[in-house]
Amino acid sequence: MSEKRVGKQSIVFNDPPIIVSYASVAGKKESEGPQGKYYDIASDTDLFQGKNWEEAESRMQLMAANTALEKSSFKSEDIDYIVAGDLLGQLMATSFGIKQLEIPLFGVYGACSTMGESLALSAMLIDGNYADRVVCLTSSHFATAEKQFRFPLGYGNQRPLSATTTVTGSGALVVTSPRCNKVDLNKTQLRITGITTGKIVDYGIKDPNNMGAAMAPAAYDLISCHAKDFNTDFSDYDCVVTGDLGMVGTNILYDMLKTENISIENIHMDCGMHVYDRKKQDAHSGGSGCGCAAITLCGPILKKMMDKTWKKILFIPTGALMSTVSFHEGNTIPGIAHGVVIEA
């Protein structure tokens, strides 16, 4: 077994890849929410000058990638790989969003865990000397997701209160090798110091309006595995961030972790519960989608790390691996989670 691997499912980076820049693009409702001021592009429309919702989502991805590139001062031709994906069938937002960047592409799908998968693969490609600079990118859009998984918005269907609201947003990060960007001790630098890669976890939940419950076991499995692999009780972390478990999923996660005497209540944050104002904004059970974890990471979370409010976090976006077909055929909703350790 390689010395880079720790425990069963984790990797530790001794010379960690550096996040040199990040950017977030958010839709109207998200921009009006409590995190609005942290987004690079806070839009007052969800169309982003596209002709339809799918094009809007593609345009968000391109804006996020271009903004992150601008902030990094790299051009697209300096980038070795882009590791990107979204929720739409055949990764449509990515395929059409980023083609003009002309960067070699690895398309990835991990449902709402996609940003975790993208960061994990990118960190290994960089640490292993296969790339010097990689862009990680993902998105989701309320209207494209409703159209694909539920009903087109024009139908005006009613959504149950247990349903989450798919976040309209896109997040991008430029990750580089420490060989290119040496750590400047006078400057805060964000580094990816470890990863824990998730397995598919299926506890038999079948309700597509209760995705928190479907994904909580995957988050539990990942956290439990991370604790063993890194031999930690999480006292060395400032925050354990989950993607979009919502209230129901969060409570299930706490209960499951109790069986292993792991307590993260005091340092846990679920992006889905922070992206909207629960009192003022009608977002039902909170936010979800690839964009939820992505804009929260590339907005308030990394901001808190840049000003050293937080020095070490475990970022665990969670995904529900259902399709538009699977739950109509009576299938369960398997979950997956990918953990990424980020240190300032």
Added chain:
Amino acid sequence: MSEKRVGKQSIVFNDPPIIVSYASVAGKKESEGPQGKYYDIASDTDLFQGKNWEEAESRMQLMAANTALEKSSFKSEDIDYIVAGDLLGQLMATSFGIKQLEIPLFGVYGACSTMGESLALSAMLIDGNYADRVVCLTSSHFATAEKQFRFPLGYGNQRPLSATTTVTGSGALVVTSPRCNKVDLNKTQLRITGITTGKIVDYGIKDPNNMGAAMAPAAYDLISCHAKDFNTDFSDYDCVVTGDLGMVGTNILYDMLKTENISIENIHMDCGMHVYDRKKQDAHSGGSGCGCAAITLCGPILKKMMDKTWKKILFIPTGALMSTVSFHEGNTIPGIAHGVVIEA
């Protein structure tokens, strides 16, 4: 720039990852075709004892992975990662097919180029010491693809002669580190010696019944880039394998390569033109789908390499990055291709 990188988009492995085993599972029509005798599981039904087509495709993936694992003598708990994907929205065949294997998963999507993407990422994860053993897996199924991209089979719709037939099949490979399996000079071993990663290439083709034309520019771009990166005129290759360009796409590819004075006609093979008997089997313009390149690679191609008929190939599955929504919205069909050099 890292010394592992060659040229703009390629990686060379000095201590190449080893393909220790591979397996192919094929549907009825494929099993009756000219390559039938090369498949590990040649089925006389397309349902594979599933209750519906999606479940059938999931079962194929599990059978392919399990057969490859058996042949490798590894168990699923010995495997560090599985890098897998398929054509269905939200990678449904993978999500439901492999959950019982309980292997950390990187879900990937590159349309019909998925096996190339999976092999490329797996080779880097192994060569970089992040994994010792990885399973690469993909599939496609005629009935699930028709249902998703065109019409459910029950409608009995007519398909134009220019349309390809999505292959019902799944291929799996177990790739390991040379650190675990030393090269035995008395035994043929298959090794991944290099990769060239593709960009999205879009020449504006809009006809979903002419995917060969949509993907040919991506294959051209990849081959042209590979020639420059590896400084080769392909005289050192026994075969350049494309995935599913068909007759139309193949001719376009040859014409495009002529503009750069690259000639591969004598050593080129397109899996889509070999998977069915063009005279006896009504497969319209040939085979396509992730499964087409996968079962041809994990069937006749690697067989030819094991008996040293071929010693070095460039495997380039090509993908059409359209979705069920995109072409109805009048979008083009962007293509992508991923190249993998395999040597015996």
